Amino acid sequence: MIAAPVPEWAASKSLSDGIAIYVHIPFCPSKCGYCDFNSYGVSKDGSPGLEENLVARTVQATVADLEQSPFAGVPAKTIFFGGGTPTSLEVDDLTKILETLLKVHPPIEGAEITSEANPGTADASKFSAMRKAGFNRISLGAQSFSSTDLVRLGRIHGADQISAAVECARKAGFDNLNLDLMFGLPHQNLQGWKENLEQALALKPEHLSLYCLTIEPRTAFKRLYDSGKLHLPSDGVQVQMYDAAREFAEQNGYKQYEISNYAKSGYECKHNLEYWMANPYAGYGPGAVGCLPTTAGPCRTTRLLHPRRYCEAIESGGNPCAELEFLTDETVFMERIMLGLRLNQGISMQLLPPSQSVRNGVDRLLERGWATLQNNQLSLTRLGQDFCSEATLLLV
Amino acid sequence: MDQSHIRNFCIIAHIDHGKSTLADRLIEKCGAVRGSAQAQMLDTMDIERERGITIKMTAVRLNYKAKDGETYELNLIDTPGHVDFTYEVSRSLAACEGALLVVDASQGVEAQTIANASMAMNQNLEIIPVINKIDLPHADIARAKEEIEQAVAIDASDAIPCSAKNGIGIEDILEAVVHRIPAPAGNPNGPLRALIFDSHFDTYQGAVAYVRVKDGSVKPGDKIMMMSTKSKFDVDQVGVFRPQLEVGNMICTGSTGFLTAAMKTIGDAGVGDTVTLADNPAVDPLPGYRAAKPMVFCGLFPSDGEQYEDLRDAIERLKLNDGALSFEPETSAALGFGFRCGFLGLLHMDIARERLEREFGLDLILTAPSVDYIVHRTNGPIEHISNPAEFPNPHEVDLIEEPTVYSTIIVPNEFIGTVMNLCHERRGVYIRTEHPTPQRAILFYKLPLGEILLDFFDRLKSGTRGYASFDYELSDPMASDLVKVDILLNGDPVDALSFIVHRSFAYNRGRAMVEQLKKVVPRQQYEVRVQAAIGAKVIAADSIKPYRKNVIAKCYGGDITRKRKLLEKQKEGKKRMKQIGSVELPQEAFLSVLKVAE
Numbered sequence: 001m002i003a004a005p006v007p008e009w010a011a012s013k014s015l016s017d018g019i020a021i022y023v024h025i026p027f028c029p030s031k032c033g034y035c036d037f038n039s040y041g042v043s044k045d046g047s048p049g050l051e052e053n054l055v056a057r058t059v060q061a062t063v064a065d066l067e068q069s070p071f072a073g074v075p076a077k078t079i080f081f082g083g084g085t086p087t088s089l090e091v092d093d094l095t096k097i098l099e100t101l102l103k104v105h106p107p108i109e110g111a112e113i114t115s116e117a118n119p120g121t122a123d124a125s126k127f128s129a130m131r132k133a134g135f136n137r138i139s140l141g142a143q144s145f146s147s148t149d150l151v152r153l154g155r156i157h158g159a160d161q162i163s164a165a166v167e168c169a170r171k172a173g174f175d176n177l178n179l180d181l182m183f184g185l186p187h188q189n190l191q192g193w194k195e196n197l198e199q200a201l202a203l204k205p206e207h208l209s210l211y212c213l214t215i216e217p218r219t220a221f222k223r224l225y226d227s228g229k230l231h232l233p234s235d236g237v238q239v240q241m242y243d244a245a246r247e248f249a250e251q252n253g254y255k256q257y258e259i260s261n262y263a264k265s266g267y268e269c270k271h272n273l274e275y276w277m278a279n280p281y282a283g284y285g286p287g288a289v290g291c292l293p294t295t296a297g298p299c300r301t302t303r304l305l306h307p308r309r310y311c312e313a314i315e316s317g318g319n320p321c322a323e324l325e326f327l328t329d330e331t332v333f334m335e336r337i338m339l340g341l342r343l344n345q346g347i348s349m350q351l352l353p354p355s356q357s358v359r360n361g362v363d364r365l366l367e368r369g370w371a372t373l374q375n376n377q378l379s380l381t382r383l384g385q386d387f388c389s390e391a392t393l394l395l396v
Numbered sequence: 397m398d399q400s401h402i403r404n405f406c407i408i409a410h411i412d413h414g415k416s417t418l419a420d421r422l423i424e425k426c427g428a429v430r431g432s433a434q435a436q437m438l439d440t441m442d443i444e445r446e447r448g449i450t451i452k453m454t455a456v457r458l459n460y461k462a463k464d465g466e467t468y469e470l471n472l473i474d475t476p477g478h479v480d481f482t483y484e485v486s487r488s489l490a491a492c493e494g495a496l497l498v499v500d501a502s503q504g505v506e507a508q509t510i511a512n513a514s515m516a517m518n519q520n521l522e523i524i525p526v527i528n529k530i531d532l533p534h535a536d537i538a539r540a541k542e543e544i545e546q547a548v549a550i551d552a553s554d555a556i557p558c559s560a561k562n563g564i565g566i567e568d569i570l571e572a573v574v575h576r577i578p579a580p581a582g583n584p585n586g587p588l589r590a591l592i593f594d595s596h597f598d599t600y601q602g603a604v605a606y607v608r609v610k611d612g613s614v615k616p617g618d619k620i621m622m623m624s625t626k627s628k629f630d631v632d633q634v635g636v637f638r639p640q641l642e643v644g645n646m647i648c649t650g651s652t653g654f655l656t657a658a659m660k661t662i663g664d665a666g667v668g669d670t671v672t673l674a675d676n677p678a679v680d681p682l683p684g685y686r687a688a689k690p691m692v693f694c695g696l697f698p699s700d701g702e703q704y705e706d707l708r709d710a711i712e713r714l715k716l717n718d719g720a721l722s723f724e725p726e727t728s729a730a731l732g733f734g735f736r737c738g739f740l741g742l743l744h745m746d747i748a749r750e751r752l753e754r755e756f757g758l759d760l761i762l763t764a765p766s767v768d769y770i771v772h773r774t775n776g777p778i779e780h781i782s783n784p785a786e787f788p789n790p791h792e793v794d795l796i797e798e799p800t801v802y803s804t805i806i807v808p809n810e811f812i813g814t815v816m817n818l819c820h821e822r823r824g825v826y827i828r829t830e831h832p833t834p835q836r837a838i839l840f841y842k843l844p845l846g847e848i849l850l851d852f853f854d855r856l857k858s859g860t861r862g863y864a865s866f867d868y869e870l871s872d873p874m875a876s877d878l879v880k881v882d883i884l885l886n887g888d889p890v891d892a893l894s895f896i897v898h899r900s901f902a903y904n905r906g907r908a909m910v911e912q913l914k915k916v917v918p919r920q921q922y923e924v925r926v927q928a929a930i931g932a933k934v935i936a937a938d939s940i941k942p943y944r945k946n947v948i949a950k951c952y953g954g955d956i957t958r959k960r961k962l963l964e965k966q967k968e969g970k971k972r973m974k975q976i977g978s979v980e981l982p983q984e985a986f987l988s989v990l991k992v993a994e
Contacts, residue, residue, distance in 0.1 A: 275951070276951075281953050283954070288954070289953050291956075338951075389947070392963060396967065
């Protein structure tokens with residue numbers, strides 16, 4: 001058992017302004033082939049390897065996790081329910097966790113409260129109950145409007161369920177809605193991607209997350225990829241898809257503010273901005289990650305990943321953390337650069353130490369046309385965005 | 397102990413035929429228990445360290461009470477087990493009067509058996525064949541004896557069957573050591589002559605020399621002189637291992653032991669050198685001394701140019717306890733400042749690289765190993781060149797000679813064809829075949845040393861399902877039609893990638909080198925053209941397509957640590973990359989030439 005670090009929030013002014021709160025719901029109707037998140041398939045016909053009452057236990061444990069939080073009382077600046085699929089829970093369970101959270105972390109005025117949702121796991125009544133409970137933003141995992149894509153990805157929903165879900169959410173009163181879409185999918189071509197974008201636009205979301213599919217270790221896709229059975233578009237085509245996404249978004253009134261994220265003015269995801277600006281955040285639920293100041297410096301904690309282990313720890317009054325990582329100055333710096341360069345606003349030059357190697361790095365970025373320097377802000381150009389790892393490495 | 401009761405012997409065997417197990421049993425039988433003794437030694441290590449001697453069990457003294465009722469002093473001398481250290485083996489043998497030739501009863505004679513036995517015969521040692529592992533189900537004592545007689549040409553009729561593992565035959569072996577190996581000759585009243593057969597370096601005591609006293613004796617306080625260098629030292633300590641360290645009063649005629657004398661580098665106690673007394677020197681040194689002669693050369697460069705001075709310090713310190721290492725500064729247009737280092741062989745090179753990286757915390761770029769060529773220039777002078785980058789242009793060369801080895805390869809008959817093909821592919825000159833038994837053949841080939849560096853051993857093993865055994869000794873250089881192949885990246889030659897090859901292989905290996913570079917050089921932001929050329933003539937070309945983007949995965953709270961660690965790993969990887977012009981090359985690129993003979 002790992003001893004919990006002593007929180008230092010009382011002394012820290014930044015925490016009294018509120019922090020981002022993340023809740024992880026580790027259950028999905030089924031596991032998608034590309035997904036490496038901490039999630040477990042729970043279908044109506046039974047759940048291989050999971051006991052029947054585990055979902056209910058996990059809801060209880062998450063509530064208890066919140067109630068015993070050493071950071072209780074710190075206001076919530078933003079709240080985000082992610083997964084897994086939060087909407088795979090019964091709506092009462094979902095709202096119960098939110099109610100507890102709002103007591104433990106009183107939200108600041110106008111706090112953004114998001115839940116991820118899957119088309120196919122939410123209907124009008126669920127959305128409506130969620131809206132009433134306090135959620136004010138929905139992030140819909142659409143991924144693609146092509147049914148062949150959706151089947152290949154292992155999604156449970158069909159293309160028509162996306163628009164149905166959007167309609168339900170709108171009716172329930174959600175006026176802040178994100179669609180997740182992926183490009184670079186197996187067998188996808190540029191035209192197919194553009195059609196997806198058109199269909200997404202027709203639904204008039206306030207926010208678009210447009211990701212390139214990445215092949216993550218320990219996923220079904222990785223195994224297919226390694227055995228040569230996954231036919232992905234070349235990186236040249238992926239770049240064209242990215243260009244198309246940017247162009248399309250800009251033409252239709254969405255502004256890119258992060259490397260994969262676009263929003264109508266004022267609808268940027270405040271919760272995710274907290275991560276990208278390297279601000280503190282708390283995490284509850286199996287596998288949830290938090291990063292908060294302690295007397296021993298900033299500490300990133302990861303809750304026990306498997307819901308059963310997590311429940312056992314909480315029920316026995318133990319510490320639900322599987323891992324603590326105390327961040328050194330060096331890692332904090334590296335993360336600030338890594339995350340900051342993802343944002344279109346870039347990073348302040350004041351963040352960079354005045355060393356020769358950093359100065360050389362900045363010069364290289366400018367020479368290569370990967371970055372621009374304006375008002376003391378260093379930000380990546382369109383070309384630089386394609387090489388954001390390389391760009392980060394030039395500075396750290 | 398009087399001279400007639402001393403026996404100096406060693407155990408020679410092919411790898412895995414049971415040499416160390418047999419040594420353990422002999423030590424046990426003589427009352428010293430090696431297992432617990434080692435534990436004891438570990439206990440005493442710290443004390444010994446403070447006193448300044450680290451222990452290397454290179455020679456162990458045993459007292460054996462024989463069946464004739466007499467007690468004998470047996471000195472068991474260890475021999476290194478790798479072909480890189482053949483010269484060191486020959487010096488260890490020179491310290492003995494006899495050798496136990498251990499042959500595995502189920503495996504029979506192997507290449508190292510023959511190589512070691514013939515070295516022992518050259519030293520006129522009494523050879524006692526021992527057939528080990530007779531307890532194994534596939535043991536065939538008669539066949540093993542037949543192979544020994546055929547392949548090694550010694551009488552195996554009184555070979556001793558034993559099982560070191562089960563303690564069978566150990567006493568018979570000890571009796572044979574006493575009665576068949578002659579007592580050391582040598583004049584106790586003559587001026588001191590002691591052969592250094594091994595040495596190691598101790599931080600506190602300096603070089604520790606393991607000696608076999610041939611004439612006279614040596615004791616603490618003696619002023620000694622090394623006959624090859626004429627350098628003089630005062631003896632601090634003498635002693636033996638039993639196997640625990642035991643400091644003694646003297647090492648007398650015919651016996652072995654170690655001595656320390658505040659020698660500052662391992663080179664002061666050169667293996668093969670003769671120790672004598674400074675004020676009563678012997679007239680002639682013992683035969684066979686030669687300075688360590690590097691056979692394989694490569695460039696060593698710091699990945700980070702700023703570590704050049706650190707690398708120099710590290711190599712100098714390594715040289716203190718590695719007498720066979722040679723080095724001189726080298727400047728490469730591609731890699732900057734570094735050192736051209738010489739080694740006894742590939743294993744020796746690997747050991748040195750690993751120690752430099754591990755013990756001194758350096759990130760190194762190694763260039764492909766090369767051999768020492770003798771280049772006759774058209775305008776007269778003859779030079780030794782081991783660095784392909786320094787090779788003159790083809791029209792300036794009259795003749796090139798390359799080093800060769802005389803190699804012994806033992807295989808079951810069914811693989812004779814495979815081995816002959818491999819040897820011919822590597823420009824081997826066939827000498828002869830022998831059949832120690834009807835089922836097995838010994839192939840003798842003269843092979844260019846440079847060809848052996850190119851994964852010859854791996855190919856030999858895989859081509860014979862592991863059955864082939866291989867050994868070699870240096871032979872005379874031979875004239876060959878060799879050319880330098882240059883590698884160009886985006887049109888610029890990279891000196892550190894040049895290699896020397898026989899003209900008839902130039903096209904294929906140039907092609908293979910380009911292919912290999914395409915495999916190991918990561919895609920860059922720009923297209924990289926890779927060409928192989930002889931002089932101005934391009935013989936192979938290809939290009940590495942640029943990459944268009946990094947992997948840009950989503951990054952939220954739970955992804956940050958993992959993303960950062962990926963970046964940290966890439967950063968670490970970049971440290972090992974060398975920027976050549978606009979191209980970044982990984983370490984493997986510089987060793988690509990080792991893969992071109994496939």
